[in-house]
Amino acid sequence: MISAAYESLSQHRNCMRAEERTNLFVMAKLAAGGSACTVKVRNISAGGAMVEGAALPPPGTPCRLLRGNISIEAQVIWLHANRVGLQFRGRAEPKDWLPSGQNTQSDVDQAVAQAKAELSQAPIARSPAPLISTALAPADVAQVADTLEILADELADDPVVVAGYLAKLQTFDIAVQTLRKLAVMLERSSAK
DSSP states (O other), X not given: OOOGGGOOGGGSTTOOOOSOOEEEEXXXXXXXXXXXXXXXXXXXXXXXXXXXXXXXXXXXXXXXXXXXXXXXXXXXEXXXXXEEEEEESSOOOHHHHSGGGTOOHHHHHHHHHHHHHHHHHSOXXXXXXXXXXXXXXXXXXXXXXXXXXXXXXXXXXXXXXXXXXXXXXXXXXXXXXXXXXXHHHHHHHHHO
């Protein structure tokens, strides 16, 4: 299944993005109907957000998104698999929802670039044979994405890990999304 990060807006008929979204990976609570669940805020704008979690409320449900000492009333606009689109009743300040109010996607991109640069300077380990000796199938790539996503979710459940390694968790998320997109591309190319 293709990640919602790569889906077209036409799949979410009621989702009309009028504002630029800030991509992020922060844990929050989504409260609706007297219960609350932990969610990951995947992107946010002044008028709405996309969050991911389990047992999410259906479209039309009034709710409240909470993170630390900030919260905002919202309504669920769409639901797809384990993600929902929220439309805020007021205006949010996206920078307030970022970890420590300062990390942005460009900070994550810089951290990834720095890690790649450090890896390129490290000695390359040579192995006598490749670990995978056959061509990868789309299902193989999707399985790696699933495994990484499970690992990232387990790590993200620990507030200490999130506080100390947010950029690394965001890198996991970007890798999972990229692998899912690759699996779809491989599937399409093998169908031709």
